[in-house]
Amino acid sequence: MKKAVKFLTCAYLIVILMIAFDTIASEIRTALKMWAKILLPSLFPYLVLSQYISTSGVLGIFSPIEKFIAKLFNISPCSSAVYICSLFSGYPSGAVCTSELYRGGCIDKEEAERLACFTNNAGPLFLISAVGGCMLNCTKDGIAIYCIQSMSAFMTAVVMGAKAKKVMAHNHAKKASAKPLTKCCQDSVSTMLAIGGYVVMSAALGAIAATSIERLFPYSVIWSEEIKGAIYFCLEISNAMNAISSFGNTPLVFAIICASASWGGLSVIMQIGGALPEEFSRKKIIITRAVQSLVSFVAGYVYKNLPHYCYAVSGNKALIVSLVICAIVFGAYMTTKRKSYPA
Numbered sequence: 001m002k003k004a005v006k007f008l009t010c011a012y013l014i015v016i017l018m019i020a021f022d023t024i025a026s027e028i029r030t031a032l033k034m035w036a037k038i039l040l041p042s043l044f045p046y047l048v049l050s051q052y053i054s055t056s057g058v059l060g061i062f063s064p065i066e067k068f069i070a071k072l073f074n075i076s077p078c079s080s081a082v083y084i085c086s087l088f089s090g091y092p093s094g095a096v097c098t099s100e101l102y103r104g105g106c107i108d109k110e111e112a113e114r115l116a117c118f119t120n121n122a123g124p125l126f127l128i129s130a131v132g133g134c135m136l137n138c139t140k141d142g143i144a145i146y147c148i149q150s151m152s153a154f155m156t157a158v159v160m161g162a163k164a165k166k167v168m169a170h171n172h173a174k175k176a177s178a179k180p181l182t183k184c185c186q187d188s189v190s191t192m193l194a195i196g197g198y199v200v201m202s203a204a205l206g207a208i209a210a211t212s213i214e215r216l217f218p219y220s221v222i223w224s225e226e227i228k229g230a231i232y233f234c235l236e237i238s239n240a241m242n243a244i245s246s247f248g249n250t251p252l253v254f255a256i257i258c259a260s261a262s263w264g265g266l267s268v269i270m271q272i273g274g275a276l277p278e279e280f281s282r283k284k285i286i287i288t289r290a291v292q293s294l295v296s297f298v299a300g301y302v303y304k305n306l307p308h309y310c311y312a313v314s315g316n317k318a319l320i321v322s323l324v325i326c327a328i329v330f331g332a333y334m335t336t337k338r339k340s341y342p343a
Contacts, residue, residue: 013208016208016211016212017208019211020207020208020211023207023211024204024207024208024211026207027203027204027206027207027239028200028203028204028207030203030239030242031199031200031202031203031238031239032196032199032200034199034238034239034242035195035196035199035200035238038126038130038238039126039192039195039196039199039238040192040196042090042123042125042126042129042130043089043090043093043123043126043192043195044188044189044192046088046089046090046093046123046125047089047090047093047096047184047187047188047191047192048181048184048185048188049085049089049184050085050086050088050089050093050094050096050097051093051096051097051100051179051184051187051188052179052181052184053081053085063077065080065084066080066081066084067080069083069084070167072157072158072161073157073158073160073161074161074162074164074166074167075107075111075114075115075157075161075167076106076107076111076167078101078106078107079098079101079107079111079115081097082094082097082098082101082115082119083115083118083119083157085097085119086118086119086120086121086153087121087124087150088123088124089123090121090122090123090125090126091120091121091122091123091264091268091271091272092120092191092195092268092271092272092274092275093120093191094115094116094119094120094121094272095116095119095120095271095272095273095275095276096187096191096275097119098112098115098116098119098276099112099275099276099277100179101115102277103277109279109280110164110165111164111167112276112280113280113281113284114157114160114161114164116272116276116280116285117156117157117160117284117285117288117289118153118154118156118157118160118288118292119153120264120268120272121149121150121153121261121262122146122149122237122261122264124146127142127145127146127149127261128142128143128145128146129142130142130241131145131241131245131257131261132144132145135241135242135245136245136249136254136257137249138249141249141254144300144303145254145257145258145261145300146261148258148261148262148296148299148300148303149258149261149262149292149296151295151299152262152292152293152295152296152299153262153292155292155295156288156291156292160288191271191275194271194274195271198236198267198268198270198271199236199238199239199267201267202232202235202236202239202265202266202267203236203239205235206228206231206232206235206236206239209231210224210227210228210231213227225243225246225247226247228243229243229244229246229247232244232265233256233259233260233263233265234265234266235265235266235267236265236266236267236268237260237261237263237264237265237267237268240260240265241257241260241261244256244257244260245257250304251300251301251304251305252301254300254301254303254304255296255297255298255300255301255304256297256300257300258296258297258299258300259293259294259296259297259300260293261296262289262292262293262295262296263289263290263292263293264289268289269282269285269286269289272285273285
């Protein structure tokens with residue numbers, strides 16, 4: 001039965017590819033241009049640097065910050081370096097660095113699985129410049145999207161750390177072996193090619209799904225753009241941002257974009273899963289990203305509906321200060337609630 005379903009699915013995809021070749025090819029060309037003009041320059045340098053920084057120990061000068069983050073998130077100091085790098089680099093750099101630490105014996109499986117759930121976020125350059133500046137024509141909103149996404153990941157890290165077994169002192173002793181810069185570049189090239197493949201496949205599948213719906217339900221043409229946005233929201237972030245932003249910069253659209261940034265789509269989940277060892281749980285990643293997406297949606301909608309005087313004068317300062325205060329209070333509360341386990 002399963003073989004028959006697979007055969008019929010493949011046959012259907014081949015037929016649709018032939019029937020709607022021009023439409024699908026156009027979507028693929030658009031996806032390739034986006035990968036070359038936006039994703040490649042905004043991700044590749046950060047992938048290289050994040051891998052090098054997380055294993056070279058250059059963040060040792062920020063040892064007090066690493067220790068604070070380690071205690072707050074209930075992780076090892078070397079994992080704190082991965083979290084710090086994830087704030088400035090896009091996915092799947094967090095998964096790549098997590099795999100390096102796990103394979104090097106620096107962290108155990110439980111900690112590595114937790115780390116992968118909150119260190120794979122959209123890069124600030126992509127959100128601020130590409131999404132905020134180019135798609136929404138508002139850099140301030142790009143900064144807000146980045147802050148909201150970071151807040152959601154932070155809350156996930158604190159909650160998961162509070163529920164997890166306490167990381168013991170002996171887990172902190174081993175350090176990651178330094179990774180040559182040349183090796184970082186080689187691995188990053190492979191990762192970027194994989195990202196390009198996922199983006200193209202997501203664009204093709206999105207076009208196939210949209211075409212199929214239009215042919216099966218002719219009246220759905222009226223909502224073709226909305227359907228395309230919903231499909232890409234589920235599949236891939238770059239195409240989703242491009243499609244959703246075309247509806248304007250309303251509070252609802254902004255909230256959906258914030259949710260998309262935290263969700264990333266199945267493409268991002270596949271990228272993260274592909275960079276992690278096979279024995280790691282993918283289900284946990286899907287659940288945590290879905291929860292982060294919901295939190296980001298609510299935060300984005302609230303931000304856009306704040307009274308005008310809250311941010312008209314001071315830009316995003318009110319938002320950033322509020323998020324920092326909430327994060328500190330939330331982190332302090334959850335740390336006091338952390339469960340104690342025997343050594």
